[in-house]
Amino acid sequence: MTPELLLEQLQHIVGAEHARNDGDLSAWEQDWRQLAQGRALAVVSPANTEQVAAVVQVCAAAKKAGLGVSIVPQGGNTGLVLGSTPDDSGLQVVLSLRRMSSVRAIDRHNLSITVDAGCILQNVQEAAAAQGLLFPLSLAAEGSCVIGGNLAANAGGTQVVRYGNTRELCLGLEVVTADGQIWHGLSGLRKNNTGYDLRHLMIGSEGTLGIITAATMKLYPQPAAVCCAWLAVDSLESAVGLLALAQQHLHSGLTGFETMESDALRLVEKHMPHMRMPIDVAAGQAFVLLEYSDDESEDRARARLEGLLEAAFEAELLTDGAVAQSLEQAQRMWDIREHITLAQAAEGLHLKHDISVPTSSIPAFVQRAKEALQQALPGARVINFGHLGDGNLHFNVQAPEGADPRQFVDTCQRQAEAAIYDCVAAFDGSFSAEHGVGRLKRHDLARYKDPVALGMMRAIKTALDPLNLLNPHALLPDAAA
Amino acid sequence: MTPELLLEQLQHIVGAEHARNDGDLSAWEQDWRQLAQGRALAVVSPANTEQVAAVVQVCAAAKKAGLGVSIVPQGGNTGLVLGSTPDDSGLQVVLSLRRMSSVRAIDRHNLSITVDAGCILQNVQEAAAAQGLLFPLSLAAEGSCVIGGNLAANAGGTQVVRYGNTRELCLGLEVVTADGQIWHGLSGLRKNNTGYDLRHLMIGSEGTLGIITAATMKLYPQPAAVCCAWLAVDSLESAVGLLALAQQHLHSGLTGFETMESDALRLVEKHMPHMRMPIDVAAGQAFVLLEYSDDESEDRARARLEGLLEAAFEAELLTDGAVAQSLEQAQRMWDIREHITLAQAAEGLHLKHDISVPTSSIPAFVQRAKEALQQALPGARVINFGHLGDGNLHFNVQAPEGADPRQFVDTCQRQAEAAIYDCVAAFDGSFSAEHGVGRLKRHDLARYKDPVALGMMRAIKTALDPLNLLNPHALLPDAAA
Numbered sequence: 001m002t003p004e005l006l007l008e009q010l011q012h013i014v015g016a017e018h019a020r021n022d023g024d025l026s027a028w029e030q031d032w033r034q035l036a037q038g039r040a041l042a043v044v045s046p047a048n049t050e051q052v053a054a055v056v057q058v059c060a061a062a063k064k065a066g067l068g069v070s071i072v073p074q075g076g077n078t079g080l081v082l083g084s085t086p087d088d089s090g091l092q093v094v095l096s097l098r099r100m101s102s103v104r105a106i107d108r109h110n111l112s113i114t115v116d117a118g119c120i121l122q123n124v125q126e127a128a129a130a131q132g133l134l135f136p137l138s139l140a141a142e143g144s145c146v147i148g149g150n151l152a153a154n155a156g157g158t159q160v161v162r163y164g165n166t167r168e169l170c171l172g173l174e175v176v177t178a179d180g181q182i183w184h185g186l187s188g189l190r191k192n193n194t195g196y197d198l199r200h201l202m203i204g205s206e207g208t209l210g211i212i213t214a215a216t217m218k219l220y221p222q223p224a225a226v227c228c229a230w231l232a233v234d235s236l237e238s239a240v241g242l243l244a245l246a247q248q249h250l251h252s253g254l255t256g257f258e259t260m261e262s263d264a265l266r267l268v269e270k271h272m273p274h275m276r277m278p279i280d281v282a283a284g285q286a287f288v289l290l291e292y293s294d295d296e297s298e299d300r301a302r303a304r305l306e307g308l309l310e311a312a313f314e315a316e317l318l319t320d321g322a323v324a325q326s327l328e329q330a331q332r333m334w335d336i337r338e339h340i341t342l343a344q345a346a347e348g349l350h351l352k353h354d355i356s357v358p359t360s361s362i363p364a365f366v367q368r369a370k371e372a373l374q375q376a377l378p379g380a381r382v383i384n385f386g387h388l389g390d391g392n393l394h395f396n397v398q399a400p401e402g403a404d405p406r407q408f409v410d411t412c413q414r415q416a417e418a419a420i421y422d423c424v425a426a427f428d429g430s431f432s433a434e435h436g437v438g439r440l441k442r443h444d445l446a447r448y449k450d451p452v453a454l455g456m457m458r459a460i461k462t463a464l465d466p467l468n469l470l471n472p473h474a475l476l477p478d479a480a481a
Numbered sequence: 482m483t484p485e486l487l488l489e490q491l492q493h494i495v496g497a498e499h500a501r502n503d504g505d506l507s508a509w510e511q512d513w514r515q516l517a518q519g520r521a522l523a524v525v526s527p528a529n530t531e532q533v534a535a536v537v538q539v540c541a542a543a544k545k546a547g548l549g550v551s552i553v554p555q556g557g558n559t560g561l562v563l564g565s566t567p568d569d570s571g572l573q574v575v576l577s578l579r580r581m582s583s584v585r586a587i588d589r590h591n592l593s594i595t596v597d598a599g600c601i602l603q604n605v606q607e608a609a610a611a612q613g614l615l616f617p618l619s620l621a622a623e624g625s626c627v628i629g630g631n632l633a634a635n636a637g638g639t640q641v642v643r644y645g646n647t648r649e650l651c652l653g654l655e656v657v658t659a660d661g662q663i664w665h666g667l668s669g670l671r672k673n674n675t676g677y678d679l680r681h682l683m684i685g686s687e688g689t690l691g692i693i694t695a696a697t698m699k700l701y702p703q704p705a706a707v708c709c710a711w712l713a714v715d716s717l718e719s720a721v722g723l724l725a726l727a728q729q730h731l732h733s734g735l736t737g738f739e740t741m742e743s744d745a746l747r748l749v750e751k752h753m754p755h756m757r758m759p760i761d762v763a764a765g766q767a768f769v770l771l772e773y774s775d776d777e778s779e780d781r782a783r784a785r786l787e788g789l790l791e792a793a794f795e796a797e798l799l800t801d802g803a804v805a806q807s808l809e810q811a812q813r814m815w816d817i818r819e820h821i822t823l824a825q826a827a828e829g830l831h832l833k834h835d836i837s838v839p840t841s842s843i844p845a846f847v848q849r850a851k852e853a854l855q856q857a858l859p860g861a862r863v864i865n866f867g868h869l870g871d872g873n874l875h876f877n878v879q880a881p882e883g884a885d886p887r888q889f890v891d892t893c894q895r896q897a898e899a900a901i902y903d904c905v906a907a908f909d910g911s912f913s914a915e916h917g918v919g920r921l922k923r924h925d926l927a928r929y930k931d932p933v934a935l936g937m938m939r940a941i942k943t944a945l946d947p948l949n950l951l952n953p954h955a956l957l958p959d960a961a962a
């Protein structure tokens with residue numbers, strides 16, 4: 001068996017134009033952050049589930065026949081951890097799901113939607129909205145990421161505090177297994193206690209246990225009104241206290257609770273001077289972008305939110321606050337939040353960390369992690385923001401003022417990670433809250449994962465993919481590591 | 482290795498008084514419905530997780546040494562499918578978690594509680610309530626079932642429409658594996674994307690993959706007010722339409738949506754004539770018990786509920802309706818719902834089915850299943866009620882009028898199941914929505930489960946429990962089946 005022969009077989013299954021290994025394939029061979037450029041045996045784009053199964057079957061047969069081939073499933077290629085791009089061996093088949101992009105069905109009474117894995121997230125949202133319903137998964141890449149990738153990576157986003165991660169939104173899956181069988185697990189059921197929950201095992205497994213080809217997802221009624229506030233607090237302790245108060249007052253109406261330390265906003269002011277802050281950055285140590293969704297009316301939304309702010313001022317949790325008076329003002333608040341990433345890029349290369357700890361531990365964790373980082377890398381600047389409502393922080397690090405960013409990133413990455421992730425571990429946290437592991441964080445998994453859990457993971461991988469055909473370089477560390 | 486020698490080792494670990502094989506052990510050897518009476522090698526009650534691990538280790542060693550021993554984990558022994566009682570071989574060790582019953586910690590700001598597996602469900606609820614918080618899992622057996630059993634069986638209950646099943650309420654687990662290691666997976670994290678979700682794999686696995694020894698569960702703010710209504714509808718179509726309208730009006734405030742067909746209520750009237758129906762049973766073909774929880778006030782709860790009823794009358798979905806004017810009246814509504822099971826028992830032995838289909842399919846399913854049943858067993862009486870909000874029906878069957886109930890149950894069970902479960906399968910439903918599989922429904926799993934899924938389940942079982950030590954007669958059908 002040779003790569004050329006396998007390519008022929010692949011072309012036979014999907015058509016020559018959909019199994020390519022020449023021309024510019026960088027859209028599939030390179031991750032979008034351009035951290036790594038791979039080289040694929042072929043980029044294969046099946047038209048349907050049966051073709052996915054056939055592709056897996058011929059690859060499995062080729063592997064059994066001695067070719068060192070493997071498969072890297074790919075969705076929108078918007079991941080952050082090198083989980084869906086090939087290495088440079090020329091022996092990995094990129095299996096792109098993008099051609100399978102249909103909405104298969106909406107069941108309004110069952111509040112569910114069934115979509116192909118390659119359906120773009122925004123299209124799922126819009127299909128739901130067209131029926132007056134809400135698909136609440138929302139994240140920066142929603143215009144190009146696809147639901148299969150969201151599921152494989154268990155994406156988070158901005159509404160997790162109310163609706164949960166992608167995992168919590170999934171009712172059923174269709175999956176092609178590592179030996180090329182089709183598991184028909186699509187389901188609109190809310191309750192089904194007939195054996196091991198393979199759905200949750202596949203979700204978050206980053207294409208290493210099976211290839212998700214379709215999914216049934218939950219829908220919700222649209223809220224009647226959404227209202228936002230921008231709030232200044234004097235410490236992260238106050239932010240956590242405010243979160244508890246907001247949950248007590250607003251219950252499931254609390255649909256967003258983002259926090260940014262003032263340094264993050266100063267960076268936005270520096271690089272995007274046209275962006276106007278709702279409140280002077282000097283007014284607080286940290287800021288909260290709070291979103292409330294009401295099931296009744298605009299008026300009630302505003303009244304409920306103002307009631308919360310009154311109580312928060314009374315409890316001395318706030319130093320200042322502004323309620324958006326229009327959708328446009330609310331959008332501007334979200335824009336500032338989303339621009340932190342761009343401001344960081346403008347400031348120069350930097351280190352990203354996507355961590356979580358129990359929300360109650362956030363103030364103590366941040367203090368300890370900053371101290372540890374200063375000790376390891378004096379002058380390094382923490383840009384800390386994220387989804388406080390879920391205990392999830394993007395605890396990013398810029399080079400010291402005046403230092404060369406590239407040199408800093410190249411030489412200090414491991415030290416920064418060790419300083420921060422050791423603190424995360426000390427607070428029973430996670431070194432990857434919503435981005436996954438991919439190829440990029442495998443060594444962290446080896447270091448921080450409970451060894452008994454790691455042992456079970458390996459056993460499951462071997463049981464479901466004995467040829468190690470599916471995404472073998474992602475997620476699980478090499479056994480020797 | 483002999484049973485006697487193993488008993489000695491077990492007594493050495495937990496103390497002689499906590500590893501027994503004499504006296505009356507029926508509380509552990511018999512299920513509470515008294516369907517089967519087993520005989521255990523020993524009933525072992527460890528005091529802590531380390532003892533659980535040690536028990537598993539000596540049992541594994543005994544099995545390796547040739548003794549045909551296995552372990553049946555047991556919580557409150559309130560299950561309905563023979564999932565936690567031993568067979569009559571005298572070679573199964575019942576591992577009771579009941580001595581491990583503490584609340585380990587509550588984290589109010591993180592909205593989480595960590596409890597031992599043997600903690601009684603009601604005690605979890607009360608520990609949360611003492612902090613002004615809600616643990617929403619609620620079911621008939623809550624005074625005696627334990628959280629470890631709820632997790633192993635993924636229990637449902639009456640609030641699933643809002644808060645999900647036990648699975649959705651769990652943040653982390655501590656588990657003893659089949660080789661006697663301890664997986665420290667307790668976690669208060671809302672987000673953690675570092676590998677396969679072993680938590681969800683263990684939940685619902687009925688003690689066949691590991692022994693849950695502790696769990697961290699989600700808590701919620703208490704609602705400000707809870708309000709109930711008893712509603713008459715002219716068909717199940719109307720009930721499903723009402724559900725959609727209620728979800729649209731009440732959003733996450735809809736915390737209960739139970740449906741009962743009139744025959745079920747007539748049985749309650751017949752055997753409990755003292756129970757007063759809120760609405761004459763002749764007023765509808767079916768009745769809905771709707772529960773609404775408001776985050777603001779009693780007054781608003783009532784106004785919102787009345788607003789829904791107005792809209793429902795206008796849409797001609799209701800034939801009559803009554804709103805509970807007090808907690809006592811609301812309790813009486815729930816009492817009627819809970820008394821259906823007792824009325825069925827008073828009527829005589831009968832067949833229980835715990836099925837689910839997509840809510841949108843319920844009317845068509847019920848019609849088809851009743852027809853199929855009449856064809857198979859003319860005169861058999863369907864007593865249909867359940868959690869319509871989750872698509873979950875207890876589609877029970879009584880003997881024909883005048884027929885001998887025991888004879889009916891003994892001779893007709895398989896026929897009734899085939900008629901009903903074939904219909905369930907035709908509507909993409911589940912033959913066990915919330916009760917699990919256990920020993921009782923293994924043959925149904927063999928018949929109705931997707932064969933690819935069943936193959937993956939077997940592979941996982943072999944990978945995580947290669948000795949087949951943990952609950953070997955539950956859940957998975959014998960490979961030959």
